Amino acid sequence: MCQLLGMNCATPTDVTFSFTGFAARGGVTDHHSDGFGVAFFEDKACRLFIDNQSAGTSPVADLIKRYPIKSKNVISHIRKATQGTVLLENCHPFMRELWGRHWIFAHNGDLHGFAPFLSGVYQPVGDTDSELAFCALMQGLRKRFPGSQPPLNELGHALADITRDITLHGVFNFLLCNGQALFAHCSTRLYYIVRQWPFSKAHLIDADLSIDFAQVTTPDDRVAVIATAPLTDNETWTQFAPGELIMFEDGRPTMTWSVPIPPEVQAKNAANTACT
Known part of the structure; x- marks a missing residue:
């Protein structure tokens, strides 16, 4: 399966x-070698880097490791293709505009028989079901709130409704962000951790690298990290329940919605989850 961060x-x-540990899963410690991407928000806009090379060998990934871009919201993805060829336009995250903001989306899963009608405002550039689902999400939100963005709690309710329809077609783990909040939905497998004062040491699973966060943080810092699988082996990660849609703000979960997951999706072993 692909992996989300x-x-x-x-x-x-x-x-x-x-990202150093996460990128290693792109062809070094795991087999997700069909491209990667990472997006960094700066208020309403974001910096987006994608490459159809593996994260384990890409010069773009090396740049990200050496260039400490500071952001309040980041989404990254490493890809193992099932639908869609290994091309740059099929690399996640995907970006679209809505209500004068950039929106970023990355998906881990596999949707079958998914053919939404798209009016024309949002159309996929590549040929993945992931980008198609993102366009459907954006179109659905725009249709419900044509004038301007609603409060985040109303936005979350609408997102849960649209997600419910898409999950009927298969596994739909995703991350979605507009620079104000980050939404994470779990169909099969997703974890998160909140790091806050007093910070402690962390050691990566996929690289022999440790950091003492207490040496590089302040009491005002708080960070929520969401990943397909835990990135560290000496911290306690919280596993999402299947169907959970969680909104993260200011480094912590603030609201949760429950999206029913079809029995056939629940039966899928998370280790066999595919990605497009």
Whole structure:
């Protein structure tokens, strides 16, 4: 399966430590070698880097490891293709505009028989079901709130409704962000951890690298990290329940919705989850 990484913070923070372990899963410690991407929000806009090379060998990934971009919201993805060829336009995250903001989306899963009608405002550039689902999400939100963005709690309710329809077609783990909040939905497998004062040491699973966060943080810092599988082996990660949609703000979960998951999706072993 592909892998997802998200970070939501109270203050601008760099993702270099987590990304170093995460990128190793792109062809070094695991087999997700069909491209990768990472997006860093700066208020309403974001910096987006994608490459159809593996994260384990890409010069773009090396740049991200060496360049500590500070952001309050980050989404990254490493890809193992099932639907869609190994091309740059099929690399996640995907970006679209809605209500004068950039929106970023990354998906881990596999949707079958999914053919939504798209009016024309949002159309996929590549040929993955993931980008198609993102376009359907954006179109659905725009249709419900044509004038301007609603309060985040109303936005979350609408997102849960639209997600419910898409999950009927298969596994739909995703991360979605507009620079204000990060939404994470679990169909099969997703974890998160909140790091806050007093901070402690962390050691990566996929690289022999440790960091003492207490040496590089302040009491005002708080960071929520979301990942398909835990990135560290000496911290306690919280597993999402299947169907959970969680909104993260300022480095912590603030609201949760429950989206019914079809029995056939629940039966899938998370270790066999595919990605497009």
